Amino acid sequence: MRIATWNVNSVRQRLEHLLGYLKEQQPDVLCLQEIKCQDEAFPRAEIESAGYNAAVHGQKTFNGVAILSKRPVEVTLGLPGDDQDTQSRYIEAIVPTEAGGVVRVASIYLPNGNPINTDKYAYKLAWMERLTNYTRELLKLEEPLVLAGDYNVIPEPRDARDPAAWTNDALFLPETRARFRTLLHLGLTDALRATTDAGDLYTFWDYQAGAWQRNFGIRIDHLLLSPQAADRLQSVTIDKYMRAAEKPSDHVPIRIDIKT
DNA sequence: ATGACTGGCCCTGCCAGA
Numbered sequence: 676m677r678i679a680t681w682n683v684n685s686v687r688q689r690l691e692h693l694l695g696y697l698k699e700q701q702p703d704v705l706c707l708q709e710i711k712c713q714d715e716a717f718p719r720a721e722i723e724s725a726g727y728n729a730a731v732h733g734q735k736t737f738n739g740v741a742i743l744s745k746r747p748v749e750v751t752l753g754l755p756g757d758d759q760d761t762q763s764r765y766i767e768a769i770v771p772t773e774a775g776g777v778v779r780v781a782s783i784y785l786p787n788g789n790p791i792n793t794d795k796y797a798y799k800l801a802w803m804e805r806l807t808n809y810t811r812e813l814l815k816l817e818e819p820l821v822l823a824g825d826y827n828v829i830p831e832p833r834d835a836r837d838p839a840a841w842t843n844d845a846l847f848l849p850e851t852r853a854r855f856r857t858l859l860h861l862g863l864t865d866a867l868r869a870t871t872d873a874g875d876l877y878t879f880w881d882y883q884a885g886a887w888q889r890n891f892g893i894r895i896d897h898l899l900l901s902p903q904a905a906d907r908l909q910s911v912t913i914d915k916y917m918r919a920a921e922k923p924s925d926h927v928p929i930r931i932d933i934k935t
Numbered sequence: 936a937t938g939a940c941t942g943g944c945c946c947t948g949c950c951a952g953a
Contacts, residue, residue: 684943684952696948709952736943737951787953827953846953881953882940893953925941925953 676772678704678780679914679930680799680823680896682879684843686710686741689924690718692917697725700914703745704770704867706782706823710739717741720750723808734763740782740824742768756805762786772935778815778904783824799827803854807914810861813901819933820901822863825926828855828894830865833874834894846895864905866898866931867913879926880918896929 679702683689686707695707705727710717714733722729727743733754740763754765764784769777785806788799805891806822812835813820829847832838841847859865867876877892887894899909917927 688942707941787951789951789953841953844953879953883953884939886940895953935942 676703676704676770676900676935677930677932678778678821678823679707679928680706680708680729680782680825681785681928682708682825682896682899684711684924684925684926685857686711686718686739687712687716688922689760690721692920692923694721694725696848696914696917696928697722697727697743700928700930701865702743704780705743705928706780707741708739708744708782708784708825710741711736713906724756730766731861731892732763732766738763738784740764740766740784742780742782743768744768744770746771747768754802754805755809757801766839774935775895776935777883778819778821778933778935779816780821780823783822783826785824785828788851791845791848799845800850800854803851807858807861810858810863813824814862815874816902817903819907819935821931821933824896824897824926825895826855827853829893830855830897834876836875836877836891836893840891841893846893859899862902863899864902864908866900866905866908866911866930867894869900869905869908870911872900878913878914878929896926898929898931904933907935909934
């Protein structure tokens with residue numbers, strides 16, 4: 676089974692790229708973040724014509740997540756733990772496998788958190804704690820579980836071309852990275868790091884200041900795997916070529932193949 | 936080089952992103 680995640684930075688602006696990606700890479704499941712539209716405005720018909728079911732948790736203007744799947748899925752919207760949270764940043768699906776099993780997949784858009792020393796950073800840390808608490812429950816199910824998305828976390832210095840430039844950024848502060856490690860220490864595996872120790876592997880390049888041309892990238896989009904998923908991991912690919920397209924997203928897709 | 940972009944929005948400068 677092929678599972679991909681991509682922060683599209685507006686699904687309506689990126690529809691042609693999205694349809695091309697589905698056709699080229701044929702993911703069984705594609706997690707989207709920053710769709711930036713309400714459910715009614717989601718390009719459902721075009722995606723269904725391409726052979727995919729769409730589970731959408733939209734929001735006006737900002738955020739918004741979705742899960743596209745070749746097979747019909749059972750869907751849950753929102754991250755438990757805060758009924759007052761109005762931001763659409765989490766959607767989860769139970770995906771059936773050919774063999775009669777299931778893989779549980781979440782599409783996550785973790786808060787950016789900048790500027791630090793504001794309530795935005797506090798919200799980020801609180802959201803990470805909620806994700807950790809909920810993941811602890813999910814892991815008790817002992818299922819293949821894939822938590823995929825834009826974590827807005829640079830885990831280590833080797834995950835940035837110029838780590839010093841991110842010293843006081845919400846994506847790289849020690850507290851952010853510590854909370855990310857706490858999540859991993861529940862028993863999750865960072866899929867990319869299960870396959871390589873190499874640096875210079877990025878998933879985001881800013882639109883500004885020639886970041887792409889200078890390869891001023893960061894690795895912030897991650898697929899975190901339960902033991903049952905990690906044991907089935909076959910390959911991990913960052914689809915870097917997507918950043919070279921006309922009118923690209925500032926993030927590129929990252930995908931895994933797992934044996935099911 | 937103290938710069939540099941993109942998307943959404945009750946439509947036009949401002950917020951958000953990272």
